[in-house]
Amino acid sequence: MMRTFVSDINTSIRNSWIQIPSIPGSADVKFIVKNNSDEIGKPLGTSVVFTTSLWVNASPYQLFNFLRHGSSRKKWDLLSHHLSVREFAYMNNGKNLKNRVSLMRAFTPEDKTEIFYIQKSYTDSMASYVVYAPLDESSLKGLANGSNPNIVMILPSGFVICPSGLQGNDDDDKNNGAGTILTIAFHIVESTNIRSIISPESVETLYKVITDTVSAISDAVVYNNMFKTWLM
Template sequence: MNTRANNIQRASDIVVGVSTHVDPTKAKIIDLAYSAMDELIVLGLVGEPLWQPKKHDRHQTLNSIEYLRQFGMIDESLRGIIKLVEVGEPQSLPSLESYLLEPSMSNATQNVALQVEASRDVEYIKMSPMKLIELLMDMNQWGREFYNIVSRTTMVRTLLDGVEGSNNGKLLVMNTELHLPTPFVPTRECYFARYCKQLSQETWGVVDVSLEKFIASPSKYIRRRPSGSLIQGMPNGFSKVIWVEHVEADHGQVNKKLQPLFGAGYAFGATRWLASIVQHNEWSETLKEPTLAADDRVLISKAGRMSFLNMGDRMMRTFCSDINASTRNPWKQIPSFYGSTDVRYIVKNNNNSETGKPPGTSVIFTTSVWIHASPNRLFNFLRHESSRKKNSEDKTDIYYIQKSYTDSIASYVVYAPLDESALKSLSNGSNPEIVMMLPSGFTILPARFSDNNNGDGSLLTIAFHSIESTSIRSSIPSESVEILYKVITETISAIKDAMM
């Protein structure tokens, strides 16, 4: 069965699961969502000893022993904690007593085979609470906003409609796959409930909790405990967002050099989700600027600026979608007789049905390698045009559009070649969706090479996307495979030499 058929079958399974004995199952999921919201409120508002600050980091990590002590008690203890919090900071916290009507998650079974990842962070975001709530509750917006984390998402069913058509009280059942920007780290997929509730006039909560208690999970390696955000409107038009991420996952599937990123709350932690919203806001603010001055002081019109910025956004989204281990990316490994480097590729066909992509067959080939250089040094080297040209598969002079940025964990340098006609068209404000584009680039993750050498190495992922044929092919010839392997291994050697 192909990937699409598998996804359809999974969606069908969960609908059947929720529909079977509808009232009991639905009622249990609703109870679970209510309890998850109660827990999120505590996790979002209580400080030490439940949460511990991390030296040199902005986020906090969960004290697992304290978590078990607090959430292993009866509900009255949970109520008492919230009352203490209300007494401690009444000016900034909503009244929570009326929301603690359901049993907590305190009796949830612990899976000793999984490791805990839990982090909390706070950010002030230039958005109203209502816009943030809409972003989190609209699956299309949510998947688009967090394209660097979310591989794909499906809204399976609405279990509860919001009050008078609003998001207040809405309960969704979702399926989501999350990724890091490399095909060599497995994705995370689970079904979960997402519940939204207005806690006071200016404060909202949105909580997720996985549903493996009721529906067979697509993966036994991930469990999403109550996680989400508390959003409080501020007088200056900003929103204070407290983000909590709490999952249990199997780190055994992750390379040991990357495992510290997961256990310490970096890989899929609260800071990374908040950073994605901030990055989107910065991009939106750039769109509002009246003109854009290029490096050679050439002024670009507002329409041209919009086209280039949207082109860069489309390029980055496409690259992030192509460069992960999602089930919709059927990576093949180049046979080992070509060499020892693990190079993988995907063959993509376009029979003119997709705009903005050249017709025929193209191929993405990629590898991830360990580089003994800090992520910052490697990023600064790769993002400069002179460095990239030395390490690119393109040997002729051509125009490029490039976007590079760093979020809380990963760095991205993504570019795509453009011919002169496309460049002029974008400058005049044409629709960037119809411009032919095949993005290539680099992603960088911090890596740990030994117990005594923390944080001075990088996992570099390289991906090149090139046209193979103007006709449709199901595979690529062996001579093309050999060329692809040579290009990517020579690129690795050049980068390693530059970092010595």
């Protein structure tokens, strides 16, 4: 999942980023059209990666905790907007308990599961990331039963969180300081058929998804007391 995410968002010559030309104010949002006809671990057809970066008036510590917690996910994740999200299993990755691989469940008030997520979160003094992908129940059961993880179809999305200036130490950095540079990247299926381009309507939908996410995160920063719940 992490290899795919890093490959998706880098600026190598393999990634031909396209700037959205037709929507006012969209200069900072770019996308890539990807086709897959035989690569194991990715759905067949056409998918789209779309990304943007912005400055956020919050510390990396605050933003990382807000984005990684299941309890705050419905504040920014459009798929989970009307759902509750809980981590039901995890595996630590190192001494920092926030560096972990998590399994999360998004469920209705009637306790009906709508979405499973696998998520990897990591933080240190240089940068942080929260990367995730939705899973269906059969894939989750396969992983739990020891099936090969390389054949599980995953399109990772997520966040890269970098300090925009001098900051304090990880857990002591609870003030806004110089703020944070946040990169957002989403990877979604566009079509089960191979396509060289996507429709203007799809571009507009992708733009709305990423700008609505930016607005949701920005609103959480404006109402800064929202962060207090997720500082631990």
